[in-house]
Amino acid sequence: MKLLKIKPYDNTFFRLGNNFEMRISTVIQSKNIAYPSTFFGAIFTAILANNDVFREKFLSKKANNDHFKILSIKQIYLYDEKQRTAYISAPKDLFIGNNISYGSFKRLEENEASILYSSYLEEPEGDELERTDNYYVNIKDFFPKYRYKILQKRDLKHENDIFIKNLKTGIALDKGTGTVRESCIYTIEQTEFKDSEENHWNFVVEYDINNDFVREYYDNIEIKNLDKGHLKLGGESKVCSYEIIDNKSIASFRLEQRDEILKPEEKVKVVLTSDSYFKECLEKSFNDEIKIQALVNDKPIYIGGFDLVKNKEKVMYKGYSAGTVILLQNTSNNDVNINEYLSKKITADFTNGFNQYIYVKGE
The missing domain is CATH 3.30.70 (Alpha-Beta Plaits)
Incomplete structure (x- = not known):
């Protein structure tokens, strides 16, 4: 590369x-x-x-x-x-105020209404917190900082600063x-x-x-x-x-982003680092041996375009903006190679930059 x-x-x-x-x-x-x-x-x-x-x-x-x-x-x-620093869209489970706070995933009770997923992201407590939808995060030391929830405010930049x-x-x-x-x-x-x-x-x-x-x-x-x-x-x-x-x-x-094994019942948090879409709906792309537990996203984006060769509009897909977070859980009885599985499910059909991702184990 x-x-x-x-x-x-x-x-x-x-x-x-x-x-x-x-x-x-x-x-x-x-x-x-x-x-x-x-x-x-x-x-x-x-x-x-x-x-x-x-x-x-x-x-x-x-x-x-x-x-x-x-x-x-x-x-x-x-x-x-x-x-000499590089940035990607900040994950959407982060909140910024005086410091960086993390939302926490909460399981819905059986009597609580849920459209698709068994868990949701609960916002952290605190006044004047905003989700980092319009922020970008420095990739230097990103994985340990994000995994262990020690990102600092200086690691992020607002879009208005760029x-x-x-x-x-x-x-x-x-x-x-x-x-x-x-x-x-x-x-x-x-x-x-x-x-x-x-x-x-x-x-x-x-x-x-x-x-x-x-x-x-x-x-x-x-x-x-x-x-x-x-x-x-x-x-x-x-x-x-x-x-x-x-x-x-x-x-x-x-x-x-090395290959890691996801054992039965373990969870992994996937962050889409580019605008992404799925030719089948997101739920059909997963929910076999690994199931979606929660989705943290913004309003849908629409990805289409014009085909100059065929002289017609391309198929329009409903997509997910960069920074979307998908919480997955291994519900099978087998170990799963995370990167191999995600590559097959998310990026297999794309060489044009869509559907890039990173992941960290846990919530």
Whole structure:
């Protein structure tokens, strides 16, 4: 896996998956971090731009889905280049006030109503606590701090410390008359990094090229890895610089997620670290030997898009935002390899950055 640092030169526009209708009151919101598929498309386009022979052969194939076999991306980080620190969305069982507090999972009584799960997250006691929905957490020493509940306030950053939101007004023109169409004024929310002398923010994307596949199916061509250059990203194709970097914190973060065994009756807490969706509903994806005990999430997100090859809208999925926490329990009589099981259930169908996760044993 290589680490690609991406820095937009200008405001970015990463649209949500909701429907858009042009009205005077319409405000089109922008995500802080684009859906992983946006980064996937930008990186693959940069690969095509930097590999002429491969590009010619790839584009000559009609209805070609080989890009999902050639390129894979995994975790997307927010990266402070000045401090050399990387951040992911904070887990949604954390609460912040004067210090960091953890919600606790409580089992519902038999006479209590529950739609799906046997447990729920109880908020910690304390005044003026807010859930960390809009926070990002430093990945340095994250696993021991999160597992043993010793995260500190300094380990988190609010989105307002990283991003600035700007508004841009647009209009729609009548193609026949060339004049402004009535009631077709809209406002686009754009996002930019909040850089300073102390902080210099970027995206960092883990990516890998499967040259074994390319050599086998593209006449022994070798794709040249990206090094340093420019690509276009987001809804308005904003120009960004990119370059390969190394970072010890990210390398350590990946190594810390070792294979572990979940014994019968033991629990594991899974944190979705990217926007995620399941082609079947979440409940059908689990609830065999391991059952969902609780789900801690925000309002649903909607993940779709437009297929340029087929010239039609993609299937829209209801998804889960990064930071969603799933509490699982081994209800079988067998030991289960956690990472092997979760990889099969969560990431097996995805090479485009969706459905990334981390886990810690216990609650």
